Amino acid sequence: MRVTVVDYKAGNLASVLKALHRLGAETEVAGGPAPLVPAERIVLPGVGHFAATRRLDETGLTPAIRDAIARGVPFLGICVGMQWLFAGSTEAPGQPGLAHFAGQCTRFPAGSDKVPHVGWNSLEIGNGSRLLAAVEPGAFVYFTHSYRAPVFAEAAAITHYIEPFTAAVEQGNVMGVQFHPELSGETGLTVLKNFLGWEARS
């Protein structure tokens, strides 16, 4: 099992690679589009500012990812990598996302609860999610973010913080999680294992 992990200088890849290796995957780190052509599985991690995704456009990674997704290659976006699947984020208004899913990511509203949302929170899992198979309803996973995706039809899981938001998305071979599976203990490893085992249905 080979996984191509996209490096666009948005944070630290070490924990994602460690978790994939633990599950028996071989990994390749891609800083440009060429390795995505033969990629078998793609993970797009990312923490920090949505503006960092500009580098995906500048390096030609965006069209390469779009092509890979169109070929049916399983794709997993993590945190900002999931948000990038949407049209964009109010965190960086001039920077478009992939727009695979409609809607904008927006900041949690200010109020009595702290923003960022940091820590372990529980998942409300929708029916039929393959990415979240064998994850117990209400399982806790680790989040750290100030912006979040809207709740919509392809949401595979919802989490409540101030308001409900999309914690996981899934549509065919395109998957994303707002939480960090690599930091979410056994539950997180289960999610990554499901991604590694994902096969197109014939």
Added chain:
Amino acid sequence: MLARRIIACLDVDRGRVVKGVQFVDLVDAGDPATLAARHAREGADEIVLLDIAATHQGRQMLLDTVRRTARELFIPFTVGGGIRSADDAARVFEAGADKVSVNSAALADPSLIGAIGRSFGAQAVVVAIDARRDPAAADPVRDAQVFVHGGRMPAGRRAVEWAREAEARGAGEILLTSMNADGTRSGFDCELTAAVSEAVNIPVIASGGAGSVDHFVEVFTRGKADAALAASIFHFGVSSARALKQDLARAGIPVRPGVHRSPSGAEAPVQ
């Protein structure tokens, strides 16, 4: 619901976990990698490893220890001690840390907070504050003094205003240690924790003084802490994170339940 976090802390000196009382009288508590794995297994939500002597010794040993400890951890792992520059931080991340904790160096040069955050994200920067109540001040809590170099030297700053500045400079979390309470097992400094937690919009991790379940309940309610850190009560087997969390859940504090592996390999909540 967002859980309150229980963080197991490993104070490391020359590659071994140690524990002191009010920052002195250190005793050996074991191997960092072994203890971290055990705490994670027993339900700790995060692991913090602080090289308590690094600032005045050196740090190669820290990197080796971080590498060994990170290998089997799949929960957030914070490392602090002797991180003086963004390059130092990069080496610690490379060795497997998810967050770095900066203390003395951030006080000496506050721009370090933003420098690390720009490369690794604000969520990866924890600013550690060691504070002692100032009995001479008009408000001993709000005017608590910050100390540096493992509690050896006053920094000439007030804890509340330094926490605010750290947030403004891009810190992702504050790790607040009460030097009055540290190692006493007589309870967290809830007044100090609340004063800092109310002053900032980022999570505050309370540290120092954990001795009983009630202390955790208090710091999560009256102290308004987002997370609480403890060391000796876990290392010496007084309580496991799992037992502590079961008691906290009974007291109405939202926590991530401890998990165990069932024979099938799937996880199930501990009842």
